[in-house]
Amino acid sequence: MPQRSHSTLGELLVKQGVSRRSFLRFCAAATSLLALPPSLVPVFAESLAKARRPSVIWLSFQECTGCTESLTRSHAPNLEDLILNALSLEYHHTLQAASGEAAEAARLQAIAENKGQYLVIVDGSVPGPNSEPGYSTIAGHSNYDILLETVDQAAVVIAVGSCAAFGGLPAAEPNPTGARPIMELVKDKPLVTIPGCPPIPMAISGVVAHYLAFGRLPELDQYLRPLAFYGQSIHDRCYRRPFYDKGLFAEGFDDEGAKRGWCLYRLGCKGPITYNACATMKWNDGTSWPVEAGHPCLGCSEPRFWDAGGFYRAVSVPLTLGPNTLLGAGAVGIAAGAVAGALARRRARIAERTLPPVSIEELEAKQ
Ligand code: SF4
Numbered sequence: 001m002p003q004r005s006h007s008t009l010g011e012l013l014v015k016q017g018v019s020r021r022s023f024l025r026f027c028a029a030a031t032s033l034l035a036l037p038p039s040l041v042p043v044f045a046e047s048l049a050k051a052r053r054p055s056v057i058w059l060s061f062q063e064c065t066g067c068t069e070s071l072t073r074s075h076a077p078n079l080e081d082l083i084l085n086a087l088s089l090e091y092h093h094t095l096q097a098a099s100g101e102a103a104e105a106a107r108l109q110a111i112a113e114n115k116g117q118y119l120v121i122v123d124g125s126v127p128g129p130n131s132e133p134g135y136s137t138i139a140g141h142s143n144y145d146i147l148l149e150t151v152d153q154a155a156v157v158i159a160v161g162s163c164a165a166f167g168g169l170p171a172a173e174p175n176p177t178g179a180r181p182i183m184e185l186v187k188d189k190p191l192v193t194i195p196g197c198p199p200i201p202m203a204i205s206g207v208v209a210h211y212l213a214f215g216r217l218p219e220l221d222q223y224l225r226p227l228a229f230y231g232q233s234i235h236d237r238c239y240r241r242p243f244y245d246k247g248l249f250a251e252g253f254d255d256e257g258a259k260r261g262w263c264l265y266r267l268g269c270k271g272p273i274t275y276n277a278c279a280t281m282k283w284n285d286g287t288s289w290p291v292e293a294g295h296p297c298l299g300c301s302e303p304r305f306w307d308a309g310g311f312y313r314a315v316s317v318p319l320t321l322g323p324n325t326l327l328g329a330g331a332v333g334i335a336a337g338a339v340a341g342a343l344a345r346r347r348a349r350i351a352e353r354t355l356p357p358v359s360i361e362e363l364e365a366k367q
């Protein structure tokens with residue numbers, strides 16, 4: 001059973017040998033990523049250092065473990081290490097030492113001891129009520145029952161990866177298990193989604209850092225994604241964008257255009273309709289990202305990315321309606337009024353169950 005600590009995050013990081021300078025560098029990076037002004041770095045650092053080490057229960061349902069891999073495979077001590085080593089991870093199928101009854105007892109104990117205060121991170125979708133009896137169970141309990149039992153007393157729920165956020169691969173047609181996203185099942189808790197297949201680790205740790213420092217979630221879009229990481233399209237920040245604007249496109253993976261680094265739109269790049277931070281934060285500690293490696297963006301952080309539009313075909317219809325997506329001349333099948341109504345209803349639902357984001361004015365008043 002994990003030892004529970006009442007240390008603050010600051011005390012814990014000191015024990016781990018993290019210097020004040022590293023911690024402040026981390027806070028500066030986090031505030032920048034979260035689009036907070038540099039003047040707020042001291043407030044952010046102080047709030048984060050004073051935060052209590054939170055209990056986290058990580059539930060894995062219909063998933064491939066790629067989200068956990070993404071988080072644990074980051075190199076060198078970085079933001080992810082600093083924050084995630086400081087969490088009290090009470091339950092995680094892949095990472096915990098306990099198994100069988102001891103593992104389930106740890107989950108129930110964490111719930112009982114941290115009522116109203118613990119975080120639940122979920123990766124994977126939940127099979128529907130009409131799937132085969134006994135499909136995807138843990139310790140004899142259905143994913144659905146475990147989810148509802150665990151989130152009942154949680155402070156906040158974080159749906160990590162596109163399977164948890166939108167159903168992902170398990171929900172791809174014909175969706176044999178009736179896979180459902182977490183937002184469809186958890187209605188009465190603050191909920192944030194961090195989609196991606198897998199998601200960028202920094203987006204996970206940035207959201208956790210924001211929650212620990214300010215006690216609430218950052219500002220979210222209509223899919224409950226944090227705007228700080230999903231507020232701009234891949235296309236808006238892509239270094240190949242000047243070629244798109246000039247109409248210079250690669251037509252094959254090894255043609256002259258590909259060799260010259262031209263735009264990958266005609267090879268099926270979904271960057272124009274995909275909201276994620278890959279183009280700015282990149283992967284593997286900022287080394288590169290798919291488009292830089294010559295592969296089109298597949299739109300993995302958007303709903304229905306496995307089914308909508310197919311892969312390696314030029315996008316002709318907006319597949320999703322991100323915050324800045326323009327309904328261009330090619331948009332078909334969706335009446336503007338119906339879209340506006342659906343988004344308004346979704347926003348109203350979000351407003352009902354999400355604490356208001358912390359405002360810059362509020363933070364400045366704390367200084
Ligand atoms: S490669 Fe993709 S994201 Fe980059 S400019 Fe072309 S279409 Fe946009």
Ligand code: SF4
Binds near residue numbers: 298
């Ligand atoms: S470039 Fe596109 S498909 Fe690739 S990880 Fe980023 S959002 Fe997903």
